[in-house]
Amino acid sequence: MKIWDKGIAVDQKIEQFTVGRDRELDLYLAPFDVQASRAQANMLAAAGLLTAAENAQLQQGLEELQQQLDAGTFVIEPEYEDVHSKIEAYLTEQFGDAGKKIHTARSRNDQVLTALQLFIKDYCRRTASLTLELVEVLLTKAEAHQTDLMPGYTHFQAAMPSSFGLWFSAYAEHLLLDLSLFEAAYAVADQNPLGSGAGFGSSFPIDRLQTTRELGFGSLAVSSVGAQMLRGKTERTLAFALAGMAATLAKMAYDLVLYNSQDLAFVELPAAFTTGSSIMPHKKNPDVFELIRGRCQVLQALPNTLLLATAGLPSGYHRDFQLLKETLFGPMTQLLDILDIVLFALPELRIKPDLLKQTKYDAVFSVENINQLIQAGVPFREAYRQVGRAVEDGSYEPHREFQTTHLGSVHNLGLAEIRGKVARFRAGSRLGGAQASS
Numbered sequence: 001m002k003i004w005d006k007g008i009a010v011d012q013k014i015e016q017f018t019v020g021r022d023r024e025l026d027l028y029l030a031p032f033d034v035q036a037s038r039a040q041a042n043m044l045a046a047a048g049l050l051t052a053a054e055n056a057q058l059q060q061g062l063e064e065l066q067q068q069l070d071a072g073t074f075v076i077e078p079e080y081e082d083v084h085s086k087i088e089a090y091l092t093e094q095f096g097d098a099g100k101k102i103h104t105a106r107s108r109n110d111q112v113l114t115a116l117q118l119f120i121k122d123y124c125r126r127t128a129s130l131t132l133e134l135v136e137v138l139l140t141k142a143e144a145h146q147t148d149l150m151p152g153y154t155h156f157q158a159a160m161p162s163s164f165g166l167w168f169s170a171y172a173e174h175l176l177l178d179l180s181l182f183e184a185a186y187a188v189a190d191q192n193p194l195g196s197g198a199g200f201g202s203s204f205p206i207d208r209l210q211t212t213r214e215l216g217f218g219s220l221a222v223s224s225v226g227a228q229m230l231r232g233k234t235e236r237t238l239a240f241a242l243a244g245m246a247a248t249l250a251k252m253a254y255d256l257v258l259y260n261s262q263d264l265a266f267v268e269l270p271a272a273f274t275t276g277s278s279i280m281p282h283k284k285n286p287d288v289f290e291l292i293r294g295r296c297q298v299l300q301a302l303p304n305t306l307l308l309a310t311a312g313l314p315s316g317y318h319r320d321f322q323l324l325k326e327t328l329f330g331p332m333t334q335l336l337d338i339l340d341i342v343l344f345a346l347p348e349l350r351i352k353p354d355l356l357k358q359t360k361y362d363a364v365f366s367v368e369n370i371n372q373l374i375q376a377g378v379p380f381r382e383a384y385r386q387v388g389r390a391v392e393d394g395s396y397e398p399h400r401e402f403q404t405t406h407l408g409s410v411h412n413l414g415l416a417e418i419r420g421k422v423a424r425f426r427a428g429s430r431l432g433g434a435q436a437s438s
Contacts, residue, residue, distance in 0.1 A: 023076040025325045026083035030076075031069050032118035033083055036111065036194060037102060038062050039214040043195075044104055047205050054098040061091045061099070084111055105206045107198040109317045113231050118215065120189040120238055123332055124182045128431035130339040131179055131245070135172045135422060137346055139415060142168035146413055149356045150266055151364050158364050161402070163410045164351050167255070173418050174248050176425060181241035183429055188230070188237045190430070192217035196227035199316055218430070228317055232310040235324045239303040242335055249338060250296035253289040256349070260286045268350040288345055292338055299331050356400070365398035366391060372399050 026033075038059060045055035065087060068074040080086040091099030103111075146165030151158040192215060195201070195208035201224040212220045221227035259266035274284040309323050356364065366387050373383035390396035404411045426432035 021326055022082045022322065023078070023080070025329050026076060027074070028325075028329055029112075029115040029119055030074060030083045030087075031066065032115040032122070033087060033111065034062050034066050034069065035118060036114040036211075036215060037087060039211040040106055040194065041102060042214060043207055043210045044101070046210060047105075047207060049104050049204060049206075050098070050101055054095070054101065057095040057098045058091060058102055061094050062087075064094075065090060083115075084108055105195065105197065105202040105204040107196075109198045109228060109231075110193050110196045113196075113228065114192070114194040114215070117189045117191065117193060117217070117230065117234060120234055121186055124186040124189065124238070124241075125431055127182055127245075127336065127339070128179055128429075130336065130343065131175050131182075132422065132426070132432070134339060134343055134346070135175050137343060138168045138172035138175070139418060139422075141346070141349075142166075142172065142413060143415055145351050146415075148351050148353055149410070151356065151361050158361055160364050160367055161356060161410060163413075165413050165415075166410055169413050169415060169418055171248065171252050173421070175245070176418075176421055178241070178245040178248055179425065179429070179431065181244045182238075183431055185234070185238040185241045186431055187218075188234050190218040191221040191227070191230060192219070193221045193227035193230055196221065196224035199228035200224055225315055229315055231317065231321045232306075232313070232324065235328050236303065236306045236310065238332075239306045239328065242331055243300045243303050246296035246299035246335065246338075249342065250293050250300070252342075253293040253296065256289045257286050257293065260289070266352055266355060268352065269345070270348050270350070273345055273348060288341060292342065295334055295338060299335065302328070302331050362396070362398040363391060365400055365402070366396070368399040368402040369396070371402070 041050060041055050041058040041062070044050040045052060050058070065074065076083055076086045080089060088099060088102060091102055093099070142165040145168065146163060148164045150162050150164055150167070152160045152162030152166075192208065192212040194211045194215070195206050208220055221230060256267060258264055260269060269284070269286055269288075271284060273286075273288060275287045305327055306324060309320060309327060313320060355361065369387045369390075370380070370383045373386060374380055378386070387396065406412060407414045407417065
């Protein structure tokens, strides 16, 4: 069954190519197409295009489909082109003419786009929920290890004293920044395109504000042409959010791979979280963080892929947009999986204490030696040269006792301030307190 079928047979090979993976990928969209179809039927009834009895039948059928989705029994059989044709066919089989009327004043263009907008909104909320959970884990670790010093590195050279508290809190704060990109993606997805039809509206007296309210959209995509232009824009905006968070997680994973090495030995994963070698029995490889790093590096290419897929297209719908589902849906799932495994592994990370007592890190205290001379009245540039000469001629002795006071430093992490950012995000963002619907 094809919702565009006019009785003309389509070559089977052409059909197979044009359908692609839609039957598989549309399972992501199925609950949202059911949700949008509920609102569509209610609006048609309010506009006098369905009777109350017909609307009741459609609502019953859509509830049955939702129950199939909840039970995991919903299937898009080969005779259906996509989820949209499957749902309409089910309603028609169950209720006859009422099912045939559900598509009144609706095109597959705005039907697909509405399901996508709802799906991406839900995904942004799910991602935000996991991310905020990870932020809390990082802040808890930061608080627990704020006095555990470690060498800070620049240019892969031990540079100055840092702490695990400073390291954990840095990633907590940056994940909050990444959520601002998901806020932008949510804002683009929070526009209701339903009723824009094929991009030119309808002559029926439909009420697009009614469906906007019922579907929980923040606003209506007013122009029917502009509503269709959301296809591609919404996916690209989300792709930038995915890539931004992936960059942060890749950096954190790379740090941990380095910190877990025997040469640095800053942290240790439990043996059950590592893998071994087929020839070297001593190996305990941090594969989980290596795979996180690798997958996140691949995710960072996503915006470019989507940009190339949609580059130069004029306004209106084009079948090119079908490819965006295949390009985007897999990476969306991967990021959720990555967040889940980080949440599982990070709390078990063991921190090595007393790292800076090792003589190989004596030089990281050189700035403190300079500061001590400055406090004794020596100008900075002269103090710098004195300590530099001492390091070179071997007379340098580290000044290990130091105390930082400014906000965001080793001894003043500013965790309360970062938690304040979390609280403001939860209170002020549409992602902060909302729960995902699936």
